[in-house]
Amino acid sequence: MLFNSFEFPVFLGVVLLVYYSLPHRAQNRWLLIASYVFYGWWDWRFLSLILVSTLVDFFCSRGIAASSDRKRRLLLLRTSLVTNLGILGFFKYFDFFSESAVELLDLLGLHASAPILNLILPIGISFYTFQTLAYTIDVWRGEIRPTRNLLDFALYVAFFPQLVAGPIERARQLLPQIETARRVTRDDLSAALQLLLLGFFKKLVIADAFAPYVDLAFAGPEKLSAAATLLAIYLFAFQIYADFSGYTDIARGTARLLGFRLSVNFRQPYLSANISEFWRRWHISLSSWLRDYLYIPLGGSRHGPARTYRNLFLTMLLGGLWHGAAWNFVAWGGLHGIALAIHRMTTGRTVSSDARSRPPGVVHRALGILFTFHLVCLLWVPFRAASLQEALALLAGLGGDWTLPVLPWLIPSAIAILGVFALDIACWRKDRELPIPDTWPPVARGAVYALLIVAFSFIGTPNVRPFIYFQF
Amino acid sequence: MSDPSSTSSSERTTSLGRTLAWCFAFLLLARFGFTSCPLDSVNRPWIPAAAAALRTYDRAPVETVALGSSLMRAAFAPWVWSEAEGAPPDSALNLALDSGVSFDGLQILGRAGGLPETTERVLVEVPYWSFNRNWRRPGGQAPNGPLQQVRQWGGLRERLSIDAAGPRARFVGDWLWPLYQRRGPAAWILRLQGPWKPEPVLPPAGPSWDPARHARMAHRARFQADRIARDHFYAPQVSRFELESLDALLAEIAKTRAEVILVRLPTRKAYRETALSLPGVRDFTETVDREIAARLGERVSFVDCSDPASCGPSPQEIIDYGHMSGPGAVEFTQRLFDRTHQPDPETSPAER
Secondary structure, three states: OOOOOOHHHHHHHHHHHHHOOOOHHHHHHHHHHHHHHHHHHHHHHHHHHHHHHHHHHHHHHHHHHHOOOHHHHHHHHHHHHHHHHHHHHHHHHHHHHHHHHHHHHHHOOOOOOOOOOOOOOOOOHHHHHHHHHHHHHHHHHOOOOOOOOHHHHHHHHHOHHHHOOOOOOOHHHHHHHHHOOOOOOHHHHHHHHHHHHHHHHHHHHHHHHHHHHHHHHHHOHHHOOHHHHHHHHHHHHHHHHHHHHHHHHHHHHHHHHOOOOOOOOOOOHHHOOOHHHHHHHOOHHHHHHHHHHHHOOOOOOOOHHHHHHHHHHHHHHHHHHHHOOOHHHHHHHHHHHHHHHHHHHHHHHHOOHHHHHOOOOHHHHHHHHHHHHHHHHHHHHHHHOOOHHHHHHHHHHHHOOOOOOOOHHHHHHHHHHHHHHHHHHHHHHHOOOOOOOOOOOHHHHHHHHHHHHHHHHHOOOOOOOOOHHHHO | OOOHHHOOHHHHHHHHHHHHHHHHHHHHHHHHHHHOOOOOOOOOOHHHHHHHHHHOOOOOOOOEEEEOOHHHHHHOOHHHHHHHHOOOOOOEEEOOOOOOOHHHHHHHHHHOOOOOOOOOEEEEEOOHHHHEOOOOOOOOOOOOOOHHHHHHOOOHHHHHOOOOHHHHHHHHHHHHOOOOOOOOHHHHHHHHOOOOOOOOOOOOOOOOOOHHHHHHHHHOHHHHHHHHHHHHOOOOOEOHHHHHHHHHHHHHHHOOOOEEEEEEOOOOHHHHHHHHHOOOHHHHHHHHHHHHHOOOOOOEEEEEOOOHHHHOOOHHHEOOOOOEOHHHHHHHHHHHHHHHOOOOOOOOHHHO
């Protein structure tokens, strides 16, 4: 079920109506049923995969916590890893590796064939797999105690607001909220209202308005002028930000209506002054997962500069592959890894630790933001392109003529982007989570909320488009 | 100054309540603003008006009916056609609507209770863009999904009479909060010039171009042609819905003895060239041509006038990308009549 479908408001209304009338334990059961309905709405057969992950991780982590025998604990951890990564690998990567192996053999002059299964990628599999893996690894590390309640754990895995596209919640953050009684306060309702309106505004007014132009540009880059190509790249940068952060806002707003607080996943990423800061502000739940469960186990920055650069590169390479089973995602991740390594290299050599501790000047920071934004935009090209060839074709178009495209219908959405940036800057300057604080007078807040509703009612496209991150 | 974090729970409750109250008040104001703001010509409920015009037409027995978009509205001069046929004056009727497609024609005939028995021929415009499911309305705004349906169900009573519960809920909802009848920025600017009242009557049949507007648009003709081609052929993809609507329209007309002439109207060269240069358009137009060819038969013929060299008018009489001036419409209607009454059968579009 899509958040921006006609079914979702009805579904959420029914869920809330029953939820508010139930005691805590019954609320959890009801949310579990609702979560399975939410997921099964798309394809109920794939619920079995969630159930397998849930059962394996629940019992493996219980076994790990109960045992002091290292071999047995390791066996249980490996069982969890193999099961989860096996399911993910089979459904998401089988065809990719199969095709790639055949292509490689072809290059070597050996003609071979391999089975292509054309499997449907189960929605949200990358997200809930990482969530359950993190749980078992945390139990194995002794950082958390496993839950005793299977149904609570099942809800942790399948909690519908964040099931299909995150944020990837850690057990220490979400499980206690499931296990203890929740109270939905007026603050929660106020925050939820703001998050939901902002989320729909970003999705319907910005992301979906830019999407057709971006689709067309990436499908036929040879027909575009250089200016039109550059515009398509910029628009995709805004589209993916509005789409994904809009989804996250809706997820967080929905969770707040239920009394849950989900992690912040975006902190004004396009205001980052360097690539390292960008990754601390973009898809925070994934980048922190990659840091804790990949980069640090690989050695992090503990074994000298060369190993650090290698670890950064490998982490981002696998982060790219997590997004999709295609070489363009691998290239995107790899290029980000190189950028991070170069940033690490240059800041490590040119700036003393004393200088690093000082905040940069306004001009320095502004230049940093401008450079980082353009670097990120450029790196979005392989991410959005259907193949590496398409990405290169699009980039080659930047050398053409500079006839400006005339796109009047983008003007309202372009104004909306400026509005979102203004809200982002307000959050950034005041270090706030929500752009519209409770300290604003009700008339001002009411006006902004009405403006958001009017905007997504009348500027937003009526054609429902799925969220970009649903495909991952 | 008090610390905002120390605000009490009851104050917050009041604050949230007041915020919602203000939000609701602003929304009501916006709702009022929308309805006093002019609906652009495309979104007005023309279908009921056109159907009523056909049903109650009593100036002369109807012999020829023209259906299509604003291009057909501008291009087809009914009095020229009647005179050329030697039929009574006013026996030809131009029921083309702004952005009109086959679905609209079907709805007009359905609401009018079918074609009058006296009808001998129906001219149906079949522009390529009408078969593109992703076409955009010229002048901007995102694609309008349920555009035709909104035009079909103009008033609340009609919306309540829709049989299926889903569409009924959507269109009654639209009456309350006009989600589908969105007004673009241009409409809001027009509103500043004065209040607007809906006028559910058709504009005068035939071309009615304001010379000042003609001069303005002629000045920007190439720009218009280029931009509108990009709107019309945006991410071209054949609309099954529109093809099925065309089939249903042909079936409706086949209930009478009238013959059908499918027409593709003249457009400016820049428009056609831009369209063909866009990705996927050649494949798209070939598919549409094949689909139209498959529908030709004894009582259904096709006339391709897309190049003004074949049916006129003189290029200077095409104002923007394809709308004709008054003199251009007179010239074109006469030549179209000659073309459709020539002894040689038309070639099907797929054979061209």
